[in-house]
Amino acid sequence: MSNEQKQILHRLYWLSVPLIILAIAIIVKLVQIQWLEGPELRAQSEKDVIKNISIEARRGSIFSSDGKLLATNMAAYSIHFDPTTATSEIFDKGIDSLSLGLAKILGQKSSAQWKALLRSSRNQGDRFVTLSASVDHGTLKQLKALPILREGRYKGGFLYNQKNHRKLPLGAIAERTIGFDETYRRTGLEEAYSDELKGTNGSRLAQRISKSYWKPLTDYYSQEPEDGLDLVSTIDSRLQDIANDALLSSLEYYKADHGCVVLMEVSTGKVRAIANLGRNSNGSGYYEKRNYAVWESTEPGSTFKTIALMLALEDGVVDTSTQVNTENGLYTIYGERVEDSNYRNGKGGYGIISLGKAFQESSNTGIVKALYPLYKNNPEQFVDRLYALGMNKPLGIDIKGEGMPKIPHPNDRKAWSGISLPWMMFGYEVSFTPLQILAYYNAIANNGVLVKPQFVERFEKMGSTVKDIQPEILNPSICSKGTLVQLQSLLKNALEKGTGKSLKHDLFQMAGKTGTSQSQYWLGTEGQSYQSSFVGYFPADNPKYSCIVVVQKPDKTIGYYGAKVAGPVFKEVAMAVHRLSPLEWTEPQNTHYAYDSSRRESVEKSLEIKKMPNLRGMRLMDAIELMENNGLKVKLEGFSGKVLRQWPASGESLNAIPTVIIYAG
Amino acid sequence: MKRREKWSKALADLVQGTFLVNDSARAIYPFVLFLGGLAVISIYSSHSADSKVYTMSKLRNEMKELNSDYIETRSKLMEVSSETKVLNRAKQLGLIRKENPPIKIVLTDE
Numbered sequence: 001m002s003n004e005q006k007q008i009l010h011r012l013y014w015l016s017v018p019l020i021i022l023a024i025a026i027i028v029k030l031v032q033i034q035w036l037e038g039p040e041l042r043a044q045s046e047k048d049v050i051k052n053i054s055i056e057a058r059r060g061s062i063f064s065s066d067g068k069l070l071a072t073n074m075a076a077y078s079i080h081f082d083p084t085t086a087t088s089e090i091f092d093k094g095i096d097s098l099s100l101g102l103a104k105i106l107g108q109k110s111s112a113q114w115k116a117l118l119r120s121s122r123n124q125g126d127r128f129v130t131l132s133a134s135v136d137h138g139t140l141k142q143l144k145a146l147p148i149l150r151e152g153r154y155k156g157g158f159l160y161n162q163k164n165h166r167k168l169p170l171g172a173i174a175e176r177t178i179g180f181d182e183t184y185r186r187t188g189l190e191e192a193y194s195d196e197l198k199g200t201n202g203s204r205l206a207q208r209i210s211k212s213y214w215k216p217l218t219d220y221y222s223q224e225p226e227d228g229l230d231l232v233s234t235i236d237s238r239l240q241d242i243a244n245d246a247l248l249s250s251l252e253y254y255k256a257d258h259g260c261v262v263l264m265e266v267s268t269g270k271v272r273a274i275a276n277l278g279r280n281s282n283g284s285g286y287y288e289k290r291n292y293a294v295w296e297s298t299e300p301g302s303t304f305k306t307i308a309l310m311l312a313l314e315d316g317v318v319d320t321s322t323q324v325n326t327e328n329g330l331y332t333i334y335g336e337r338v339e340d341s342n343y344r345n346g347k348g349g350y351g352i353i354s355l356g357k358a359f360q361e362s363s364n365t366g367i368v369k370a371l372y373p374l375y376k377n378n379p380e381q382f383v384d385r386l387y388a389l390g391m392n393k394p395l396g397i398d399i400k401g402e403g404m405p406k407i408p409h410p411n412d413r414k415a416w417s418g419i420s421l422p423w424m425m426f427g428y429e430v431s432f433t434p435l436q437i438l439a440y441y442n443a444i445a446n447n448g449v450l451v452k453p454q455f456v457e458r459f460e461k462m463g464s465t466v467k468d469i470q471p472e473i474l475n476p477s478i479c480s481k482g483t484l485v486q487l488q489s490l491l492k493n494a495l496e497k498g499t500g501k502s503l504k505h506d507l508f509q510m511a512g513k514t515g516t517s518q519s520q521y522w523l524g525t526e527g528q529s530y531q532s533s534f535v536g537y538f539p540a541d542n543p544k545y546s547c548i549v550v551v552q553k554p555d556k557t558i559g560y561y562g563a564k565v566a567g568p569v570f571k572e573v574a575m576a577v578h579r580l581s582p583l584e585w586t587e588p589q590n591t592h593y594a595y596d597s598s599r600r601e602s603v604e605k606s607l608e609i610k611k612m613p614n615l616r617g618m619r620l621m622d623a624i625e626l627m628e629n630n631g632l633k634v635k636l637e638g639f640s641g642k643v644l645r646q647w648p649a650s651g652e653s654l655n656a657i658p659t660v661i662i663y664a665g
Numbered sequence: 666m667k668r669r670e671k672w673s674k675a676l677a678d679l680v681q682g683t684f685l686v687n688d689s690a691r692a693i694y695p696f697v698l699f700l701g702g703l704a705v706i707s708i709y710s711s712h713s714a715d716s717k718v719y720t721m722s723k724l725r726n727e728m729k730e731l732n733s734d735y736i737e738t739r740s741k742l743m744e745v746s747s748e749t750k751v752l753n754r755a756k757q758l759g760l761i762r763k764e765n766p767p768i769k770i771v772l773t774d775e
Contacts, residue, residue: 068743069736069739069740069743072736074729074732074733074736074737075729075730075732075733076733136733136734136736136737137729137730137733137734137737138733138734138737162726162729167736167740169736169739169740169743170740170743170744170747171740171744209715209718213715213718213719213722214718215714215715215718216718237743237747238747238748241747241748241749242748242749244749245749507765575764576748578765578766579762579763579764579765579766580766581766582766582767582768582769583765583766583767583768583769584768584769584770584771585768585769585770585771586770586771586772586773645768645770647768661765661768
């Protein structure tokens with residue numbers, strides 16, 4: 001080996017020394033990581049990279065009984081803006097049209113305010129300006145097109161996050177009854193049926209593949225997610241819409257504080273419409289503030305006379321023809337005055353009238369003078385009957401927050417006084433929620449069967465029924481058949497001839513009772529306010545729906561009587577039901593109508609036994625004359641010639657029909 | 666001395682890679698190739714699974730956006746088609762709501 005070669009080898013050896021040391025060091029570290037720290041690191045990585053990720057169950061939607069969406073989950077976006085991101089060139093050029101766009105799309109602020117806010121935030125170096133906490137996707141798309149924002153996140157500073165949002169597609173309609181299921185707001189159906197609606201979250205083993213992406217590792221779930229059930233509520237969107245609108249116009253017209261309306265199906269207790277509107281605290285407009293129908297327990301006033309009368313009729317101590325002297329409309333008990341609504345300065349009252357008439361006119365003195373002496377020495381009998389009916393207990397409806405009824409008992413010395421009993425008879429000293437009062441009127445319409453007001457029709461999954469909710473009977477018979485018949489006719493008369501007569505309608509008969517009660521009467525004439533209510537059912541002879549309207553604190557100078565303030569809302573809802581139930585006329589096939597004067601006799605015969613005759617083919621003038629001579633009202637469609645169609649069909653009973661319709665041509 | 670020679674030969678073999686080309690090694694080549702093929706397939710499928718995760722996430726997002734659009738539109742439709750809204754608009758045209766229900770004509774064989 002030459003000397004030169006030896007020298008090269010020598011150098012190589014020296015060079016290899018540090019390389020070998022480095023290699024050894026690497027091996028040592030490797031061993032250390034692999035075996036000494038290994039188990040801990042492996043566990044750590046498994047936690048970060050592989051885990052059971054939660055798979056969120058879809059929350060069920062809430063539908064109306066006619067298939068409209070009332071509440072559903074959808075994606076919403078919270079949108080933010082970092083005004084410091086954009087270069088001054090982009091910012092200065094776009095700020096004007098951006099502010100204009102924000103004002104137009106989001107509202108909230110004027111264009112100048114937006115501009116000032118964004119400018120000052122940029123100058124102060126504020127990097128996070130929330131533009132809106134929640135917008136839908138359509139709005140997001142519009143915002144994305146605005147100058148500056150359209151530059152995106154890194155050049156324009158536009159930030160947005162997707163989140164889950166519970167949307168009420170029909171707006172605030174029935175919002176309080178649909179409710180919320182949020183951390184700090186849990187009410188209504190959302191709360192009551194939270195378990196059914198929310199379903200169960202699932203989980204699945206997955207591996208992280210980048211920041212927020214997880215790749216499933218198995219082809220099965222560790223826990224299968226189960227979507228929530230859809231809830232079909234009893235609310236009918238059309239009737240709800242009309243009820244809401246009618247209530248709103250009454251509140252606005254009478255400048256009332258708040259009110260509610262509930263429409264219920266008589267035989268099942270299904271609530272078809274429930275609107276609760278309260279005035280905005282800043283005085284502008286009304287919104288679903290609280291569930292007044294469910295929660296607000298107040299002294300019902302005259303609407304309770306029906307219950308008082310029911311007890312007396314049931315005890316057999318009076319009947320509707322019992323005479324009572326209302327004198328001048330003033331009656332004094334223990335120095336306290338019971339006045340009729342027409343009593344002014346020593347004049348008023350109705351003189352000597354029957355109890356039925358007193359009820360019809362809603363005479364306070366009439367009811368008290370007829371009933372009070374009968375129970376004066378035995379108030380327990382009266383109160384115990386109310387307790388036996390279960391009126392002292394809440395109905396136990398699904399929605400939480402039901403107001404407690406209040407009926408003082410004579411044994412309770414603190415709550416009872418000498419005037420408790422007589423005052424109770426016209427609806428003071430006791431307290432009920434609108435829904436509780438409605439339930440008992442509904443029972444009168446439902447032949448004595450008290451059913452629980454119900455808000456849920458059924459639960460569905462993928463459109464097929466999972467669970468049907470059955471009507472619940474709370475009391476199969478609140479009073480005897482005889483009492484019922486009398487009450488039904490009293491309520492019909494109260495609407496047609498009594499305090500509710502302004503609501504009478506020719507083609508659609510209703511029954512119901514007005515209620516005008518003073519609230520906060522302890523504040524004196526100046527401070528006291530009124531509660532106007534109307535409760536009843538329709539059609540009067542074959543009740544399908546019951547309805548209550550309560551309006552609190554109408555402006556006294558505009559009006560406060562139940563018939564004036566609450567009545568029109570009741571009628572509006574009743575008319576909506578009327579419009580939605582088609583009349584039927586029968587029409588024989590291939591028949592030509594011949595004029596036939598000999599029919600006159602058979603028509604008269606039929607009218608004698610109160611059966612609708614066959615008028616078809618008769619001369620219109622003859623038909624009208626015959627009907628009107630027999631005390632029937634005729635509504636005419638068409639002008640002259642012969643009768644083509646009629647309602648009701650021939651042979652139907654005319655007892656319950658005030659007006660017949662004749663179509664001529 | 667002999668022992669040292671043996672070691673250096675082994676080292677030389679390792680460095681020169683002769684172990685890769687001797688006869689016994691050549692016999693397992695197809696198997697090595699097969700293993701290599703498997704590795705490629707495994708890597709490919711893993712990547713394709715990843716990209717599916719991304720696609721699914723993108724589609725899910727898109728679905729949510731479309732659903733949001735759908736609900737918004739449906740909501741607007743429900744609002745404008747509600748009876749009271751239609752009534753208000755019809756009033757401007759001079760139309761009013763009929764007070765009585767529609768009449769259903771039932772044909773009979775009288």
